[in-house]
Amino acid sequence: MNYNKLTCEDAQVLIMGLIDGELTSEQQESLKKHIDSCSSCREQYELFSKLKEETLNMKLKPLPEMYWDEYWTHVYNKIERRAGWIFISIGLILIVSFGFYEFVKDFLMNSTQPLILRAGVSVLGIGIIITGISVLREKLMVRKKDKYRSILR
Amino acid sequence: MVINWKEQMLTDKDAILACQSGNTEAFRHLVEKYKTRAYYSALLLTKNSEDALDLSQDAFFRAFRSLNRFDTSKNFYTWFYKILRNLCINHIHRREKIVQMVHDDDGADAFDRLEHEDKNPEEIFEENERSQMLWAGLNKLKETDREIILLKEFDDMSYQEIADALGIPVGSVMSRLFYARKRLLKEVESLNEL
Numbered sequence: 001m002n003y004n005k006l007t008c009e010d011a012q013v014l015i016m017g018l019i020d021g022e023l024t025s026e027q028q029e030s031l032k033k034h035i036d037s038c039s040s041c042r043e044q045y046e047l048f049s050k051l052k053e054e055t056l057n058m059k060l061k062p063l064p065e066m067y068w069d070e071y072w073t074h075v076y077n078k079i080e081r082r083a084g085w086i087f088i089s090i091g092l093i094l095i096v097s098f099g100f101y102e103f104v105k106d107f108l109m110n111s112t113q114p115l116i117l118r119a120g121v122s123v124l125g126i127g128i129i130i131t132g133i134s135v136l137r138e139k140l141m142v143r144k145k146d147k148y149r150s151i152l153r
Numbered sequence: 154m155v156i157n158w159k160e161q162m163l164t165d166k167d168a169i170l171a172c173q174s175g176n177t178e179a180f181r182h183l184v185e186k187y188k189t190r191a192y193y194s195a196l197l198l199t200k201n202s203e204d205a206l207d208l209s210q211d212a213f214f215r216a217f218r219s220l221n222r223f224d225t226s227k228n229f230y231t232w233f234y235k236i237l238r239n240l241c242i243n244h245i246h247r248r249e250k251i252v253q254m255v256h257d258d259d260g261a262d263a264f265d266r267l268e269h270e271d272k273n274p275e276e277i278f279e280e281n282e283r284s285q286m287l288w289a290g291l292n293k294l295k296e297t298d299r300e301i302i303l304l305k306e307f308d309d310m311s312y313q314e315i316a317d318a319l320g321i322p323v324g325s326v327m328s329r330l331f332y333a334r335k336r337l338l339k340e341v342e343s344l345n346e347l
């Protein structure tokens with residue numbers, strides 16, 4: 001952009017930088033020069049400054065103090081609950097895997113069955129257990145959080 | 154190391170490094186510092202204060218979970234804002250889908266309730282005619298226009314921060330703001346004529 005010969009469109013874009021305090025002194029100077037000599041851009045400048053002032057004056061409703069006091073606790077609970085879930089998941093995986101092992105023990109220990117088949121069954125079992133627990137966990141989480149659910153019924 | 158989150162001298166970087174080595178209390182420093190900003194950003198996106206609280210808290214939780222992947226030479230809040238924004242946008246889309254489904258089902262009561270909840274500016278802004286009109290104008294803009302104005306005016310981000318948060322070149326921030334504000338002026342003007 002050549003700041004000495006600003007077009008009106010360039011000038012109007014630069015007006016944003018001026019009202020937001022983001023212009024270099026060189027940009028500022030050439031924009032001011034343009035605004036002084038161009039009434040339509042001066043009008044734009046006034047419109048945009050007024051708009052900015054009005055947006056800044058929009059007062060957001062304060063949230064009751066109580067919510068701010070409890071804020072961290074809620075975040076912390078989420079973090080802690082996650083740690084809890086990890087332990088619950090590991091525990092469940094171990095217990096269910098043990099049950100699964102007991103169930104197919106005879107098959108797994110049977111050396112007349114091909115090794116690959118036995119390994120396959122073990123890995124498949126572990127996969128199903130982990131997936132099942134993860135799906136269960138997600139279901140529980142979603143049910144608890146989704147308050148719009150009730151509307152659907 | 155014991156960290157007092159009230160200690161203002163603790164920089165974001167120190168807090169994040171402490172978190173990365175497993176100090177949950179250090180994370181509190183970041184939450185206390187940015188909770189207001191996070192809540193209001195979520196409020197302006199979702200337009201519902203209960204959702205804004207829950208989603209902003211959820212965003213902090215998710216940020217904590219992926220903090221190990223955070224590059225400490227970067228700005229924490231703009232990184233965090235991306236997480237928050239994704240959560241809010243997903244939430245809005247899901248809500249819209251449900252509103253649509255309820256509408257198709259002709260569940261007029263529930264639809265009215267959601268619709269009302271969604272558009273109710275009194276929940277967000279102090280009563281003031283001009284504020285309500287600006288808010289109505291903002292809501293008529295497309296999402297990208299609305300967001301860049303909100304980041305500038307309500308989040309008070311610099312152009313560099315806006316560029317980081319939205320993943321756009323810093324050189325395009327000024328012109329995007331120009332077109333967004335121009336369209337906002339137009340919307341407010343047409344609302345004025347009603």
Ligand SMILES: [Zn+2]
Nearest residue numbers: 008011038041
């Ligand atoms: Zn001009």
